[in-house]
Amino acid sequence: MQVLNGVHQIKTPAPAGVSWPTNVYVMEGGNGHILVDSGWDSQEALWTLQEGMKASNLKLRDIKKIVITHIHPDHYGLSTKIKQICGAEVAIHRADAGLISPRYKDFSGLLKKIEDLLRQNGVPSDELPELREASLWMNEYVTTDLPEVKLEDGDTISNDSFELEVLWTPGHSPGHICLYERKRKFLLSGDHVLYDTTPHVSFNPHSGDNPLADYVSSLKELARLKVTFTLPGHGPVFNALGLRVDEILAHHEERKRVIMRALDSGLQTAYGIAQKIPWRESSGGAAFQDLAVWDRRLAVTETIAHLKLLTQEDRVANVDMEGASLYMAKD
Numbered sequence: 001m002q003v004l005n006g007v008h009q010i011k012t013p014a015p016a017g018v019s020w021p022t023n024v025y026v027m028e029g030g031n032g033h034i035l036v037d038s039g040w041d042s043q044e045a046l047w048t049l050q051e052g053m054k055a056s057n058l059k060l061r062d063i064k065k066i067v068i069t070h071i072h073p074d075h076y077g078l079s080t081k082i083k084q085i086c087g088a089e090v091a092i093h094r095a096d097a098g099l100i101s102p103r104y105k106d107f108s109g110l111l112k113k114i115e116d117l118l119r120q121n122g123v124p125s126d127e128l129p130e131l132r133e134a135s136l137w138m139n140e141y142v143t144t145d146l147p148e149v150k151l152e153d154g155d156t157i158s159n160d161s162f163e164l165e166v167l168w169t170p171g172h173s174p175g176h177i178c179l180y181e182r183k184r185k186f187l188l189s190g191d192h193v194l195y196d197t198t199p200h201v202s203f204n205p206h207s208g209d210n211p212l213a214d215y216v217s218s219l220k221e222l223a224r225l226k227v228t229f230t231l232p233g234h235g236p237v238f239n240a241l242g243l244r245v246d247e248i249l250a251h252h253e254e255r256k257r258v259i260m261r262a263l264d265s266g267l268q269t270a271y272g273i274a275q276k277i278p279w280r281e282s283s284g285g286a287a288f289q290d291l292a293v294w295d296r297r298l299a300v301t302e303t304i305a306h307l308k309l310l311t312q313e314d315r316v317a318n319v320d321m322e323g324a325s326l327y328m329a330k331d
Helices: 043-055 079-086 100-104 108-120 128-132 136-141 211-222 241-265 270-276 293-312
Strands: 002-004 007-012 022-027 033-036 063-067 089-093 149-151 156-158 163-168 177-181 186-190 229-232 316-321 324-329
Touching (some): 022 043, 043 079, 211 293, 270 293, 270 324
Antiparallel strands (some): 022 033
8 A cells, every 4th residue: 555655555464363463664766665674474474565565566576675663573573584585685773683683593591581580570480481481482473684784873775766864763672763754754663653552662681771761762852853644563654743752751651650659558569560550551451460471571571661760760769679679659
């Protein structure tokens, strides 16, 4: 589907059990097409990409550059296979490129760090194994290879028709990028800004010290841009980027208030707080214990991210006692 002149959106399917398709974008160009993101590594996703391009009278072999907004499997997973087919070069931000091997290939060290993090933040020993390994199934849908190009903030990617400016927007991942077409005033936002859901930001062994602070800072920077249309990695294309940024910032302020109320009863771990606060509020809400395993882990690590930011803001104190990381309100 052509969403803007020369810009085509193809919704690639997710594996069974995952409800969100990935939007990939093809930028037509006389010097070859640019593909932004690739989808999961599956036969269905590759077929959908090929058929979607055919419907737009485009050819897969004409893709010369593949730009990945971040290395999560639903965006990076199929890029190596596409490169093998058409000979395109893959470009990823330097920070995420450095995480490819420890995340997808030599990940035993990462699993140990995840287990230690969850234990320290209050996850009971009988829940540790399933939470630690909750994301391992995703590795089946990723074929890894090192990128030909490691991007930095401010780089440009061009195919004679479009000139995309790389904007480093850490938070959802350390090397997440958005792509800005300054002349045409559109933004490819990856998972940094979505229209119908709030992007997940968690504290984990690869996230950096304060990922939510990074996310909020880079989100505010985006709001200063002149953007007519935002093309996200999931969900519909939308305008009014500034309004959506304000809504996301308000969401995080509300989550911080909810966490502060949960701390009224004294020192608690992130796991204890996650059990007390609501989840999936946009779809009616769900209790922590009713979440699937992967979502429970995300809930704990998202809670840690909010607590790290509240600690930076001097509203919460963090102390280690008897091997557990405990938080208390300072307000």
